[in-house]
Amino acid sequence: MTKEKPVRLTRLELEVMGAVWALGSASVREIQEQLPERKRPAYTTVQTIIYRLEEKGAVRRVKKIGNAHIFEAVVTRKAAHGRLLDELLHVFGGSPRSLMAQLVETGQLTLQDIRELESTLGELELNKSAKGSGGGEKQSRRAGRKAK
Amino acid sequence: MTKEKPVRLTRLELEVMGAVWALGSASVREIQEQLPERKRPAYTTVQTIIYRLEEKGAVRRVKKIGNAHIFEAVVTRKAAHGRLLDELLHVFGGSPRSLMAQLVETGQLTLQDIRELESTLGELELNKSAKGSGGGEKQSRRAGRKAK
DNA sequence: ACAATTCAACCACAGTTGTAGTAGCCTCAA
DNA sequence: TTGAGGCTACTACAACTGTGGTTGAATTGT
Numbered sequence: 402m403t404k405e406k407p408v409r410l411t412r413l414e415l416e417v418m419g420a421v422w423a424l425g426s427a428s429v430r431e432i433q434e435q436l437p438e439r440k441r442p443a444y445t446t447v448q449t450i451i452y453r454l455e456e457k458g459a460v461r462r463v464k465k466i467g468n469a470h471i472f473e474a475v476v477t478r479k480a481a482h483g484r485l486l487d488e489l490l491h492v493f494g495g496s497p498r499s500l501m502a503q504l505v506e507t508g509q510l511t512l513q514d515i516r517e518l519e520s521t522l523g524e525l526e527l528n529k530s531a532k533g534s535g536g537g538e539k540q541s542r543r544a545g546r547k548a549k
Numbered sequence: 550m551t552k553e554k555p556v557r558l559t560r561l562e563l564e565v566m567g568a569v570w571a572l573g574s575a576s577v578r579e580i581q582e583q584l585p586e587r588k589r590p591a592y593t594t595v596q597t598i599i600y601r602l603e604e605k606g607a608v609r610r611v612k613k614i615g616n617a618h619i620f621e622a623v624v625t626r627k628a629a630h631g632r633l634l635d636e637l638l639h640v641f642g643g644s645p646r647s648l649m650a651q652l653v654e655t656g657q658l659t660l661q662d663i664r665e666l667e668s669t670l671g672e673l674e675l676n677k678s679a680k681g682s683g684g685g686e687k688q689s690r691r692a693g694r695k696a697k
Numbered sequence: 698a699c700a701a702t703t704c705a706a707c708c709a710c711a712g713t714t715g716t717a718g719t720a721g722c723c724t725c726a727a
Numbered sequence: 728t729t730g731a732g733g734c735t736a737c738t739a740c741a742a743c744t745g746t747g748g749t750t751g752a753a754t755t756g757t
Contacts, residue, residue, distance in 0.1 A: 468753045497658045510645045
């Protein structure tokens with residue numbers, strides 16, 4: 402199974418990972434150019450970050466084209482995002498609700514959004530229960546918390 | 550309006566701020582003791598953090614009891630949480646939805662939760678439009694002094 | 698085959714964070 | 728008044744972060 406140790410990514414590392422996720426696999430140069438020009442670090446800076454990410458096991462070299470190494474993500478975007486979310490939740494006292502509440506209060510999430518999400522979610526739930534269990538899903542389910 | 554410069558709080562700083570927010574106002578000793586014993590740093594560590602928070606303008610000394618300074622938060626919990634949320638949203642591509650989606654996918658947020666939130670929110674919206682905007686919704690003011 | 702490009706590998710370095718020790722001032726109880 | 732113990736103010740310091748320079752090897756166009 403996918404037993405991953407919790408890699409902690411810093412802001413810049415996340416930025417770079419974002420580029421890697423977007424590109425699938427790429428060279429340092431490509432990754433650098435993928436970053437928004439406004440805050441694009443020097444080539445060597447990106448290189449350093451990639452190396453650190455490699456040490457952390459977040460990316461790996463897959464092959465070599467010309468003299469350039471091609472990297473790809475080992476840690477999935479979902480996993481990384483999940484980690485971040487968990488940390489944020491901890492700060493928010495562990496409750497996803499207060500988090501949502503905050504989003505709503507600041508107007509970053511509207512009743513509209515919620516309704517849409519709800520219906521979309523409703524369908525998903527339906528599909529899921531309709532198809533029963535398949536086989537390929539390896540997503541970590543750790544449901545079971547406070548019920549209703 | 551509350552024009553605050555974006556103070557960036559680290560994990561430990563947030564932990565300490567959490568204690569400060571919970572206590573209302575307190576001495577370093579009280580803050581330290583408020584932290585969960587499992588990961589309770591040494592007194593001087595908390596002291597250092599408080600000083601750094603003071604420099605950052607996140608807390609301030611309000612008075613002195615005996616020879617101990619009493620601190621209180623300057624940055625509100627809401628402001629700090631908002632900041633964090635914004636940063637997280639940025640990582641999530643700016644969309645609160647993908648964030649929610651992730652919460653749902655990992656089962657940390659159920660359809661139930663959403664429905665409840667939705668109705669609660671519905672009421673809030675009503676109140677808001679009924680009262681107009683403006684409002685100084687100050688959060689719970691608790692200042693339980695218990696100096697020895 | 699060579700010069701011009703590109704990369705990879707290292708190295709450097711200051712600022713931030715987490716963690717805590719020490720010296721000495723203050724207060725309060727006796 | 729005096730001593731004990733709590734607090735403050737400093738100091739230390741290693742690991743982690745953000746940023747990028749330098750050097751020399753690999754690749755490529757001509």
